[in-house]
Amino acid sequence: MESNNPLLVMNKIYSGYGEVKVLKGVSVDIFDKSITCIFGPNGAGKSTLLKTIFGIVPVETGTILCNGKNITNLNPMTILEMGISFVPQGRCNFPNMTVLENLEMGGFTIKRGTIEREIDDVFAKFPILCQKRKDLAGNLSGGQQQILEMAMSLILKPKILLIDEPTLGLAPNLVNDVFETIINVNDQGTTVLIVEQNAKKVLEISDFAFVLDLGKNWMHGTAKEISENPKVKLHYLGL
Ligand SMILES: Nc1ncnc2c1ncn2[C@@H]1O[C@H](COP(=O)(O)OP(=O)(O)OP(=O)(O)O)[C@@H](O)[C@H]1O
Numbered sequence: 226m227e228s229n230n231p232l233l234v235m236n237k238i239y240s241g242y243g244e245v246k247v248l249k250g251v252s253v254d255i256f257d258k259s260i261t262c263i264f265g266p267n268g269a270g271k272s273t274l275l276k277t278i279f280g281i282v283p284v285e286t287g288t289i290l291c292n293g294k295n296i297t298n299l300n301p302m303t304i305l306e307m308g309i310s311f312v313p314q315g316r317c318n319f320p321n322m323t324v325l326e327n328l329e330m331g332g333f334t335i336k337r338g339t340i341e342r343e344i345d346d347v348f349a350k351f352p353i354l355c356q357k358r359k360d361l362a363g364n365l366s367g368g369q370q371q372i373l374e375m376a377m378s379l380i381l382k383p384k385i386l387l388i389d390e391p392t393l394g395l396a397p398n399l400v401n402d403v404f405e406t407i408i409n410v411n412d413q414g415t416t417v418l419i420v421e422q423n424a425k426k427v428l429e430i431s432d433f434a435f436v437l438d439l440g441k442n443w444m445h446g447t448a449k450e451i452s453e454n455p456k457v458k459l460h461y462l463g464l
């Protein structure tokens with residue numbers, strides 16, 4: 226929850242894809258051990274925001290600080306080593322490899338000898354993955370594949386987990402499994418920044434929320450404040 230200094234700060238960020246300018250002065254603060262959600266219309270720049278933090282999309286102006294250190298425009302591998310992991314939009318694990326092999330891929334930067342212990346930790350946290358360790362990842366349900374994606378990122382024990390639309394296209398019962406997993410991950414000390422279309426559900430599990438529109442900040446506050454905001458209720462909560 227909230228402490229004096231945010232763990233991650235995006236300060237007036239402009240970023241995009243060459244001629245395509247997407248983020249236009251976005252500022253976001255993420256507090257240590259919180260769950261912070263981002264939502265907004267299609268094309269608002271939510272995925273671009275996560276990719277910008279992770280060093281995939283270059284920053285034109287503005288700064289990103291993590292733990293007070295300037296991480297603006299560092300490469301993704303360096304950012305990963307600094308304790309920030311990213312689960313991109315769309316399931317993208319290796320469907321023709323087993324669950325165990327996928328987890329080994331998630332730990333590819335860990336020195337040999339420690340990976341088994343990290344995988345045992347993951348199996349303790351996610352018993353369903355342990356049960357299905359020898360199954361092909363492609364044969365898991367959509368929700369289980371999403372949990373595997375998160376588990377692959379957690380192998381490296383990140384301080385911050387960036388997750389993009391983890392429930393996209395999932396059946397409602399699987400949506401709950403994914404949200405429960407995110408709560409558990411957070412309870413164990415990982416700070417979470419999640420982009421999610423399902424504003425109602427994600428506000429229920431979040432401490433803080435940012436709403437983007439057209440590449441700019443539209444609104445931010447505690448999840449409670451945002452869920453009680455009349456404009457948010459009208460546009461996002463169907464109330
Ligand atoms: N690789 C790319 N090259 C050029 N333009 C891109 C690229 N990726 C995204 N864009 C454009 O950037 C804008 C923001 O895209 P982004 O994916 O960040 O939106 P989003 O808020 O995540 O939307 P959605 O809700 O559909 O996932 C869009 O206009 C999109 O067309």
Ligand SMILES: [Mg+2]
Nearest residue numbers: 271272273314
């Ligand atoms: Mg997106």
